[in-house]
Amino acid sequence: MAESRRTFLKQSAATVAVVSLPSCAPTAAESPDALVPATLRAVGEAVLPEELGADGRERAVAAFELWSEGLEPVAEMAHPYLVPETVFTGPDPRPGWAAQLSGLDIESGKRFAASFGEVGVPERRRILEPHVRRAGPDFGRPENAAHIAVALAAHFFASPIATDLCYGRAIAKQQCRGLAGAGDEPAPLPGAAS
Amino acid sequence: MSQVIESDVCIIGGGISAAMVAERLAERTEASITVVEAGGRTASLEERTATRARMLAYGENPYPNDHIPGQTGTGEMYQSMVLGGAAMHWGGAVPRYSPEDFRVRSLYGVGYDWPISFDDLEPYYQEAEERMGVAGEQGPPEYDPRSKPYPMPPLPLSWNLERMREWTDAAGIPFWTQPWARNTEPWQGRNVCQRCDTCAVCPTGAKYTPDFAFDRLLAAARIRLQDRTLIRSLNLASGSDRIESATGFHQDAPDQPLEFRARTFVLAAGHSWSSHLLLLSANSRFPNGLANSTDNVGRYMTGHWFASGFIELPMRLYPGIFPNNSLLSHRFASPGPLDRYLRHDIRLWESTVGREARLATDDGRVLWGDEVMADWRARTRSTATARIRSYYDVIPTPDSRLTLDPGMRNAHGDPMPRIDYAAGQATLDLEPHTHETLLGRFDELARAAGGRMMSTRASRLFEHPGGGCRMGDDPATSVVDRWGRTHDHENLFVVGAPTIVSSGCANGTLTFCALSLMAAEEIAKG
Ligand SMILES: Cc1cc2nc3c(=O)[nH]c(=O)nc-3n(C[C@H](O)[C@H](O)[C@H](O)COP(=O)(O)OP(=O)(O)OC[C@H]3O[C@@H](n4cnc5c(N)ncnc54)[C@H](O)[C@@H]3O)c2cc1C
Ligand code: SF4
Numbered sequence: 235m236a237e238s239r240r241t242f243l244k245q246s247a248a249t250v251a252v253v254s255l256p257s258c259a260p261t262a263a264e265s266p267d268a269l270v271p272a273t274l275r276a277v278g279e280a281v282l283p284e285e286l287g288a289d290g291r292e293r294a295v296a297a298f299e300l301w302s303e304g305l306e307p308v309a310e311m312a313h314p315y316l317v318p319e320t321v322f323t324g325p326d327p328r329p330g331w332a333a334q335l336s337g338l339d340i341e342s343g344k345r346f347a348a349s350f351g352e353v354g355v356p357e358r359r360r361i362l363e364p365h366v367r368r369a370g371p372d373f374g375r376p377e378n379a380a381h382i383a384v385a386l387a388a389h390f391f392a393s394p395i396a397t398d399l400c401y402g403r404a405i406a407k408q409q410c411r412g413l414a415g416a417g418d419e420p421a422p423l424p425g426a427a428s
Numbered sequence: 429m430s431q432v433i434e435s436d437v438c439i440i441g442g443g444i445s446a447a448m449v450a451e452r453l454a455e456r457t458e459a460s461i462t463v464v465e466a467g468g469r470t471a472s473l474e475e476r477t478a479t480r481a482r483m484l485a486y487g488e489n490p491y492p493n494d495h496i497p498g499q500t501g502t503g504e505m506y507q508s509m510v511l512g513g514a515a516m517h518w519g520g521a522v523p524r525y526s527p528e529d530f531r532v533r534s535l536y537g538v539g540y541d542w543p544i545s546f547d548d549l550e551p552y553y554q555e556a557e558e559r560m561g562v563a564g565e566q567g568p569p570e571y572d573p574r575s576k577p578y579p580m581p582p583l584p585l586s587w588n589l590e591r592m593r594e595w596t597d598a599a600g601i602p603f604w605t606q607p608w609a610r611n612t613e614p615w616q617g618r619n620v621c622q623r624c625d626t627c628a629v630c631p632t633g634a635k636y637t638p639d640f641a642f643d644r645l646l647a648a649a650r651i652r653l654q655d656r657t658l659i660r661s662l663n664l665a666s667g668s669d670r671i672e673s674a675t676g677f678h679q680d681a682p683d684q685p686l687e688f689r690a691r692t693f694v695l696a697a698g699h700s701w702s703s704h705l706l707l708l709s710a711n712s713r714f715p716n717g718l719a720n721s722t723d724n725v726g727r728y729m730t731g732h733w734f735a736s737g738f739i740e741l742p743m744r745l746y747p748g749i750f751p752n753n754s755l756l757s758h759r760f761a762s763p764g765p766l767d768r769y770l771r772h773d774i775r776l777w778e779s780t781v782g783r784e785a786r787l788a789t790d791d792g793r794v795l796w797g798d799e800v801m802a803d804w805r806a807r808t809r810s811t812a813t814a815r816i817r818s819y820y821d822v823i824p825t826p827d828s829r830l831t832l833d834p835g836m837r838n839a840h841g842d843p844m845p846r847i848d849y850a851a852g853q854a855t856l857d858l859e860p861h862t863h864e865t866l867l868g869r870f871d872e873l874a875r876a877a878g879g880r881m882m883s884t885r886a887s888r889l890f891e892h893p894g895g896g897c898r899m900g901d902d903p904a905t906s907v908v909d910r911w912g913r914t915h916d917h918e919n920l921f922v923v924g925a926p927t928i929v930s931s932g933c934a935n936g937t938l939t940f941c942a943l944s945l946m947a948a949e950e951i952a953k954g
Contacts, residue, residue, distance in 0.1 A: 304482075304486075306486065309489075311487050312483055312489045313507050315889075316506065319500065323487060359794075366788070370786070370788030370792070371789070371792075372787065373787055384787065387787070391800065397748055400785070400801060401746055406748075407748030408484060408624065408625050408748070411622065411623045411624075413620065416623060416749060416753075417585060417590055419746070
């Protein structure tokens with residue numbers, strides 16, 4: 235991968251993180267339901283695109299962790315149009331996700347006599363497949379994901395960087411970009427085949 | 429004992445209609461003005477960058493505390509009760525109604541004519557556009573009549589919309605840029621749009637929200653704002669049909685009544701709460717509610733319905749360049765003579781529907797990492813999606829009603845509103861023809877680009893609702909006159925959405941604002 239494209243990925247991953255703001259929720263380190271970083275990264279290797287490279291995947295996982303720390307359960311949602319009742323997000327998915335991560339290790343141990351992070355990506359995908367299949371075909375919003383693997387992938391694929399990589403263009407959705415240039419075809423990403 | 433607050437004009441409600449009236453009166457009269465708003469303040473402009481980020485990340489409401497627990501009703505209503513009202517959340521699409529909207533009975537033999545014409549309202553449309561700051565592209569004059577240019581140049585068409593306009597030109601239907609209450613030039617101290625694309629909450633202030641107007645008026649000491657104060661009744665002067673006072677409570681002092689006395693009262697409480705307060709204020713002289721001697725309050729509640737769809741286009745677009753802009757056509761809102769009545773607009777947007785990353789293929793094969801990307805790229809390389817939607821005119825009926833619901837009460841024990849919307853029989857009779865024609869038009873447009881319809885939908889949600897206090901020259905069939913003055917009470921005006929006769933086939937808020945400004949001209953006479 236060209237160096238300039240790596241730089242782009244790095245900058246864009248930082249942008250993904252910008253939308254994850256701190257809230258009153260406890261940090262992962264304080265929480266008993268923290269997502270085990272090593273297992274989460276092992277999931278990332280299974281569900282995130284390899285073309286991101288190790289650095290890009292690490293940034294995507296780190297952005298997810300930051301997002302997850304800021305998640306507030308049962309938050310008031312943006313009002314649906316002309317609905318007089320308040321609508322709330324769901325209960326905290328993180329304890330379930332944390333339990334799933336340890337479940338992955340247990341299952342991997344039973345199946346392959348090694349932790350989830352120690353087995354290869356094909357084995358990890360075999361373990362994850364039923365959970366992902368159950369969620370598909372659409373990702374949905376990450377906070378609604380019934381499984382951590384789907385939440386992680388949904389968070390990445392909804393990001394501006396994922397859209398730009400898909401199209402090979404610097405679209406920069408939802409980034410304040412100014413009006414100038416709106417009428418231009420978005421510039422190709424450095425090093426990307428368009 | 430009540431605390432008494434006196435002013436020349438007391439405006440009840442702090443939404444966009446109230447902002448228009450307050451601004452005009454403050455500029456053109458010496459009157460002392462009190463604005464009473466049930467809700468408080470929500471996220472300031474400075475806070476909107478942070479609330480926007482959380483909305484994007486988590487889907488959270490970017491306007492915390494913008495409603496009052498327990499103060500809600502049944503039926504299609506806005507939840508926002510806050511300084512700025514529903515227009516804190518709005519998208520800012522501000523088309524005018526078409527001249528035909530005001531004369532459907534005369535022209536087409538259906539529905540009701542308004543007591544005013546498009547030409548009567550035109551100067552107030554222009555004034556409303558200048559007050560909020562509207563950026564627009566002049567459409568063909570026969571479909572977009574106006575006496576002066578839009579205050580600001582239009583928002584630029586994105587590369588995607590340019591391609592889509594080439595397609596609609598080829599199809600022979602004129603489309604132009606949707607007018608928006610969003611700045612393309614600095615306007616009244618507010619920023620130029622930065623294409624952040626989250627217009628429900630605008631972090632730059634480029635989108636007009638009514639709190640800006642109230643803040644200006646407060647800074648100039650031209651209004652008194654009494655927020656977090658719910659008015660629970662309007663009260664008559666003894667031996668007269670004039671309104672003497674409005675009484676309510678501050679949220680923090682529910683045992684301390686507040687009494688607002690004024691020469692003129694302006695009810696600017698939106699499409700649901702205006703009729704509600706009139707009904708709630710029933711007394712021995714008006715046992716069915718104030719302004720309701722002819723039983724018209726709460727009737728003719730209306731809005732427009734829509735048909736919509738997604739079109740697959742054989743072209744590459746880049747969704748995300750500027751999805752908050754769109755193309756608009758009013759070609760069929762001014763259709764000329766018709767055999768069967770149907771008037772509608774058409775909007776077109778870029779869309780990601782059917783072209784998002786997905787976890788599994790149609791046949792259920794799970795996709796992983798690079799496979800997700802490859803599948804996504806394959807579905808976006810040479811095809812794209814456009815969203816199409818047409819609002820169409822619904823014929824109002826007196827049976828479409830807001831009533832008091834004794835089964836649902838707020839913290840004070842007041843019955844809450846219940847809205848049972850209904851469409852006139854003419855609309856129901858025409859519905860099959862309407863859908864067939866609209867879906868046929870969508871299909872024709874799709875085929876003109878070599879595309880195809882992916883899906884369609886018909887909605888009976890009453891969008892941009894209004895009515896309940898409709899205007900008219902005849903007190904037997906209306907609640908207010910053309911100026912919004914109630915037929916029953918010479919010093920009580922109702923402004924904006926509740927006063928519309930019909931809701932046309934265009935987003936309504938600009939019209940609500942123009943009507944409010946027209947009422948303000950009469951109110952200013954004292
Ligand atoms: C998500 C969203 C998007 C929208 N987008 C568009 C768009 O693009 N274009 C468009 O034309 N329209 C749009 N609308 C609709 C638009 O926001 C409304 O038509 C408009 O804001 C109505 O303004 P209003 O002043 O009539 O009423 P409101 O905004 O409802 O204001 C009435 C105010 O009165 C107060 N009030 C009520 N009763 C009392 C009482 N008894 N005492 C004291 N105060 C009281 C309420 O708290 C409220 O703040 C949108 C709405 C939403 C929610
Ligand atoms: S696109 Fe313009 S109006 Fe909309 S949120 Fe961004 S800056 Fe505000």
